[in-house]
Amino acid sequence: MLDLWQPDMTEDIATLREIHVRIPYSHVEEMKEKLLQQAIPFTIMIEDVQKLIDKSTVTDRKMQKISLESYDYKKYHPxxxxxxxxxxxxxxxxxxxxxxxxxxxxxxxxxxxxxxxxxxxxxxxxxxxxxxxxxxxxxxxxxxxxxxxxxxxxxxxxxxxxxxxxxxxxxxxxxxxxxxxxxxxxxxxxxxxxxxxxxxxxxxxxxxxxxxxxxxxxxxxxxxxxxxxxxxxxxxxxxxxxxxxxxxxxxxxxxxxxxxxxxxxxxxxxxxxxxxxxxxxxxxxxxxxxxxxxxxxxxxxxxxxxxxxxxxxxxxxxxxxxxxxxxxxxxxxxxxxxxxxxxxxxxxxxxxxxxxxxxxxxxxxxxxxxxxxxxxxxAVILSSFWLNTLLSCAVCMYYTLIH
Structure with a gap:
């Protein structure tokens, strides 16, 4: 079974547009042969998808309390x-x-x-x-x-x-x-x-x-x-x-x-x-x-x-x-x-x-x-802030003078 990566659906495959498809190892040579027979240009973008999966999957991560100081944003996290x-x-x-x-x-x-x-x-x-x-x-x-x-x-x-x-x-x-x-x-x-x-x-x-x-x-x-x-x-x-x-x-x-x-x-x-x-x-x-x-x-x-x-x-x-x-x-x-x-x-x-x-x-x-x-x-927010502050002060002074 072929895994279409781009576009998402076969109906969206169009002339002069790239398609990206993942092919099981057992069918790679057969696919190459068919593409060559039809004179369809192709490039192998990823030689071995499983190798990339193995590299990105963490299997030995030590479970310890997360600390923001040491949290690694350059890694994928479960x-x-x-x-x-x-x-x-x-x-x-x-x-x-x-x-x-x-x-x-x-x-x-x-x-x-x-x-x-x-x-x-x-x-x-x-x-x-x-x-x-x-x-x-x-x-x-x-x-x-x-x-x-x-x-x-x-x-x-x-x-x-x-x-x-x-x-x-x-x-x-x-x-x-x-x-x-x-x-x-x-x-x-x-x-x-x-x-x-x-x-x-x-x-x-x-x-x-x-x-x-x-x-x-x-x-x-x-x-x-x-x-x-x-x-x-x-x-x-x-x-x-x-x-x-x-x-x-x-x-x-x-x-x-x-x-x-x-x-x-x-x-x-x-x-x-x-x-x-x-x-x-x-x-x-x-x-x-x-x-x-x-x-x-x-x-x-x-x-x-x-x-x-x-x-x-x-x-x-x-x-x-x-x-x-x-x-x-x-x-x-x-x-x-x-x-x-x-x-x-x-x-x-x-x-x-x-x-x-x-x-x-x-x-x-x-x-x-x-x-x-x-x-x-x-400036508007600051003006509003200072206006409110001045009004508050004026009210305080008013009540002070009265009393």
Whole structure:
């Protein structure tokens, strides 16, 4: 059985577009022969996928209490360590971070998220970041952790973060698909879906990024439960999807941006995957993404393609970013991180740092835009603060004089 990595479905294979496919060792020579017979050019991108899996899978990690001082963000971490890391973050940074229960998985595991921002009596704006929807995309999970690290390290010294954090709360979900992520560590490294039984128990898992109510299962998704792109029995059928929907629905009027993090391909994708029509604010989305991609490239020279998935990548429906855009959330994007196929879903740990560094720059570029376009300036906030302070003093003096 051939494992199609890009595009997700055979229906999306098109003329003059690359396809990436994993071939069992026993069929490699036969496949080469058939491709040569048909004069189809090909390149072997990964000689031995299993070797990469063996390198990235930790088997001898010593279980010890997590310490933020020694936590290694340049490595992939199993779910037990991520849970512990989240506990440590909330304990050490309780002034800025709160830890919340999002929901439960089919296998009764908790899904947690961070709310990051300064406490405020005013209604704040919201940015939602989901990671780990697809189990095998470990670099997405690593990025979410890196993002939290960077916010905590720079929240006082950065040029815009103090202002942003006073008016915006970040809702960061490091691993949405907890069951699938654990399964990719313990059973099958290339597992993609969640782990709910389907088809009367004949197969397992739903592709959570095909399960949202955004033209659900119309294109680029399968109704066959054995498919990697199985959309589920109905829209938002999965507990993980329901939990994320509930969070967004509660805060929808205040959400400025929704980012969903994936791999691989190096794209910043705009809505939509299910149609060629552009979103109402397509021009704004494009300008923000192109500026982010340009700044990203300056860091390590990597090129990230900007455009709607249906135009620059392939058709798909039911994704969380498209669903967010359908809800009129202004800045909804899908980030497809490194690489272009040399390693595919097996991105080595030695590329975590650079991948996260360049994409932090991209996200910070978007936050700069949000700060300029949608938030009050530092001066306004400071003026308001001093005005309130002076009024308080005046009231105190008034009562002092009276008495």
């Amino acid at each position: 779910m037990t360590e991520i849970y512990e890391w989240m506990d440590e973050v909330k304990e050490r940074h309780g002034d800025l971070v709160t830890h919340h229960y999002l929901g439960s998985t089919y296998e009764h595991r908790p899904i947690y998220y961070f709310k990051i921002g300064w406490p405020s009596d005013k209604q704040k704006k919201v940015v939602v970041i989901d990671c780990g929807i697809h189990a095998r995309e470990w670099i997405a999970v690593a990025f979410c952790q890196w993002f939290v690290k960077e916010i905590l390290a720079n929240h006082k010294s950065d040029r815009i973060l103090p202002n942003v954090l006073s008016q915006v709360d970040f809702y960061v979900i490091p691993v949405v698909n907890v069951d699938g992520y654990i399964y990719s560590w313990t059973n099958e490294r290339l597992w993609r879906k969640n782990r709910s039984p389907q088809g009367n128990g004949t197969c397992y898992g739903v592709d959570l990024n095909r399960n949202f109510n955004s033209q659900w299962c119309s294109v680029g998704a399968s109704r066959n439960c054995s498919s990697l792109t199985y959309c589920g029995p109905e829209a938002a059928s999965e507990l993980e999807t329901k939990a994320l929907v509930s969070l967004v629905e509660r805060h929808r009027p205040n959400i400025l941006s929704y980012l969903t993090i994936h791999s691989y391909g190096q794209y910043i994708l705009l809505p939509f995957g299910y149609k060629k029509n552009e979103s109402e604010n397509h021009k704004e989305l494009t300008e923000v993404a192109e500026k982010a991609a340009a700044k990203l490239k300056e860091k390590h020279g990597k090129v990230y393609t900007v455009g709607s998935s249906s135009v620059v990548l392939y058709d798909n429906s039911g994704s969380s970013a498209d669903w967010a855009a359908d809800l009129k959330i202004k800045l909804a994007y899908t980030f497809e991180l490194r690489d272009n196929g040399t390693y595919g879903f097996q991105l080595p740990e030695n590329q975590i740092e650079q991948t996260c560094e360049e994409n932090i720059i991209a996200v910070m570029s978007m936050l700069e835009y949000i700060n300029e376009k949608y938030l009050e300036s530092n």
